[in-house]
Amino acid sequence: MRGVVLEAAGTVTVTEREHPRIVEPTDAVVRLAATCICGSDLWPYRGLEPADHLPMGHEYVGVVEEVGDGVRNVKVGDFVVGSFVISDNTCEICRAGYQSKCVHAQFVHGTIGTQAELARIPLADGTLVATPGRPDADLIPSLLAVSDVLGTGWFAAVAAEVGPGKTVAVVGDGAVGLMGVLAARQLGAERIIAMSRHADRQALAREFGATDIVTERGDDGVARIKELTGxxxxxxxxxxxxxxxxMTQAIRATRPGGxxxxxxxxxxxxxxxxxLFFSGIHLHGGPAPVRRFLPDLIQLVWDRKIDPGKVFDLTLPLEQAAEGYRAMDERRATKVLLTV
Amino acid sequence: MRGVVLEAAGTVTVTEREHPRIVEPTDAVVRLAATCICGSDLWPYRGLEPADHLPMGHEYVGVVEEVGDGVRNVKVGDFVVGSFVISDNTCEICRAGYQSKCVHAQFVHGTIGTQAELARIPLADGTLVATPGRPDADLIPSLLAVSDVLGTGWFAAVAAEVGPGKTVAVVGDGAVGLMGVLAARQLGAERIIAMSRHADRQALAREFGATDIVTERGDDGVARIKELTGxxxxxxxxxxxxxxxxMTQAIRATRPGGxxxxxxxxxxxxxxxxxLFFSGIHLHGGPAPVRRFLPDLIQLVWDRKIDPGKVFDLTLPLEQAAEGYRAMDERRATKVLLTV
Known part of the structure; x- marks a missing residue:
């Protein structure tokens, strides 16, 4: 099958990779309907993380093509959304809502690599969630967004304890930051301040629910947030x-106890x-436990209450993945969807 | 009046200081019944923080001797417990429970200095809480503990989200750590692991509610906590x-999502x-908003449900403060009460 490999920093190829097959009875093989390029893929692409023949991609939606004997929750033919971290969803850590730190956690990035036609997903019962039925084609980008970029923005908002009556500031106007804006809106924030100096991203932030835009950065950005919050x-x-x-900007823009x-x-x-001590703030984050949020977020998309798929501003066939990486690296695109 | 001054690192004197008087209408002057030496007083004592003629002491209980015209919540003759940070208790930050970061916050340490016969307490209404009546003499050490060491240990337990069914580890067997053990017990923790290698502190930790003692430190201490928690x-x-x-030990001993x-x-x-990112933990702390907890903790002491005063293992008259500092610096005493 065809799949994207980062041969070395800056060198993306689409090449023949081994056809995924069931190895463990808890595996599923998924034929991908769409996949995408993540902001975090740019770290190894730019040489800021090791990159040596890495199978790329960790966001995915598609149809289950085969399941192992032990799989119970999804079946052949189901349309599924998966998390970017494999999890059993039964261990004590998963049950506490931290599936990205499951005792059996495995990152999809760099091993499985879902920028491909097919993917073998271990622990399918604990990692995949089926949609209520076959989605209309126009829902696919939004369902794909749930897999990481929305799940991550949503987790950020939950970790920041966003809720009614709250003022929220979002540092970062990339795809995850924009999804953080959307999440903050859904979670009832009163005021959502997006920090951005790019007109197109400001516009999208407003569309997703931002009430204010701050263009200043660093200490000036912090001062502006303070001005806006008494x-x-x-x-x-x-x-x-x-x-x-x-991170410095985020810590300094937060009120004591925030x-x-x-x-x-x-x-x-x-x-x-x-x-940190004298700031009196709370700090929480990490790789988002997307699996915690999958059922609710899939439903919000299914019911057309949210449209996170708007974050994709460039769509390319899988074979043109290299151009997708270049477009994101050069900030010509916020987020690239790859059709399979 | 007599008061303790840290002339320079290592040099504690008890000397004549100016008699406190009402300056602002929101002030109270308190005649101290008892005061004490804090572990944090050792930082400047050891030259690890600036020390130049610092009026020392920030923990205090005593009787209100005089109030300004604007004071409403305490009156002359009341026995009061105060927080180590002055707060108005009305601003938005105070109302959110972060009185130590009040918009009018002022540290008692180094300015007011309550290792003394009297102290002028600004914003008396927002800083002091009166006890239900004149306390019996044997309650005074426990009421004094509420002022900082218990309030701080309690805040640590609340910040660590201690509660029923939880396993709690306490790094540090000083007075605050021991109060953290007491707080964890009161907050319903199932298992409380005190990290200590001093027999006397281990005994006190067990008395306050520790169920397990870990003597290892650093990576070995972390490994032992992991062993004890599956x-x-x-x-x-x-x-x-x-x-x-x-801090490293604390972060590594915490489970993901903890x-x-x-x-x-x-x-x-x-x-x-x-x-921190890949740990998936929550981090929260800082100077404890003791004022948030004063009413409840005073009541627990008043009802003799807790006895935090046991943390004082050396009592000296104010005039012998220098010996108290030496005893704590040399770890001959966990915490020193000074009678006034």
């Missing part, structure tokens, strides 16, 4: 970048203990 | 030291963003 800072801040600047939800994959970030 | 780590970890080793409550005043600590 000098106190936001109740909830979503950090959706993963750099030192973004919450930072951070989902940008941390690269070279250090948090000074003394500043 | 390989997962504790649900809740209290960090009551403030060093890099203690909570670290950190109240050790952070000194030279840096938290690696990547480790």
């Amino acid at each position: 000098g106190l800072g936001a109740h909830s801040v979503i950090e959706a970048v993963g750099t030192q600047e973004a 919450h930072v939800g951070f989902v940008g994959v941390s690269h070279g970030v250090t948090i000074p203990g003394e500043e | 390989g997962l780590g504790a649900h809740s970890v209290i960090e009551a030291v403030g060093t890099q080793e203690a 909570h670290v409550g950190f109240v050790g005043v952070s000194h030279g600590v840096t938290i690696p963003g990547e480790e």
Whole structure:
């Protein structure tokens, strides 16, 4: 089958990969309907993470083609959405809602690689969720978004304790930040401040529910958030970048007792203990336990209450994946959908 | 009046200080019944924080001697317990329960200095809480403990989301750590693991409710906590030291999705963003908003349901404060009460 491989930093190929087959009785093989490129794929693409013949892709929707003897919750022919982390969904950590840290957790990225025609998904019962039926074609981008980018933005909002009456600031106007805006809106936030200096992303942020746009960054951005919040800072801040600047900005823009939800994959970030101590904020984040949110988010999409698929602003066939990576790397695209 | 001054690192004197008087209409002057030395007083004593003629002390109980015209909640003759941070208890931050970050917050340490005969307490209505009546003498140490060491240990337990069914690990066997054990017990924890290698503190920890003692530190201590928790780590970890080793130990001893409550005043600590990201834990702490807990904790002491005063293992007259500092610095005493 065809699949995307990052041969080395900057070198994306679409090549023949081994046809996935059932190995364990808990496996399923899924024929992908669509997949996409994640902001986090850019870290190895840019040489900021190891990249040596990596099978790429960890977001996926598609039809179950084959299941192992032990699979109970999904069956051949089901249309499924999966999480970017394999989980059994039965261990104590999963039951507490942290499926991305399941005792049997395995990252799809770099091993399974769902930028491909097919994928073998281990622990299918604990990782995949079937949609209520075969989705209309126009729902597929939104269902695909649930698999990571929306699930991650949603987790960030939950981790930041977004809720009614709250003011939320979102650091990062990439796809995850924009999904954080959408999540904050759905979770009832009163005011949603998107930090962005790109007109197209500002527009999308407003469409997803942002009430205010802040174009300043760093200390100036923090000062602007303080101005907008009576000098106190936001109740909830979503950090959706993963750099030192973004984390510092998030911590400083949060009021004492407030919450930072951070989902940008941390690269070279250090948090000074003394500043954190005297800030009095809550800090929580990490790889999103998307599986926790899959049933509810699939339903919201199915009922057409949310349209996260709008975050895809470029669609290409799988064979043109390399161009998709270039477009995202050069910020010509926010998020690229690959048709299979 | 007599008061303790840290002239320079290592040099404690008891000297004549200016007699406190009402300055603002919201002030009260309190004649102290007892005061004490805090573990955090050792930072400047040891030269790890600036120390230049610092009026010392921030824990206090006593009788209101005089109030300004604007004071409504306490009156002359009331026996009061105060927080170590002055707060108005009316601003938005206070109302959210973060009085230690009140928009009018002021640290008692280093300015007011309650290791003294009297203290002027600004914003008396928002800082002091009167006891239900004049306490019996034997209650005074426990009421004094409420003022900081218990309030801080309690906040750590609340920040660590201690509750029924939870396994709690406490890093640090100083007075705050021991109060964290007491708080965890009161908050219904199922299992309380105290990390301590001192027989006397282990005994006190057991008396306050510890179910297990771990003597190992660092990576070995983490491994032991994991062993005791089915390989997962504790649900809740209290960090009551403030060093890099203690914070690292706390983060690594916590299960994914679990909570670290950190109240050790952070000194030279840096938290690696990547480790925090992949840990999936919650991190919250800082100077405890003791004022939030004062009414409930005073009542628990008043009803003789808790006896936090047991944490004082040396009592000296104010004039012998220097010996008290030495005893704590040399770990001959866990916590020193000064009679006034």
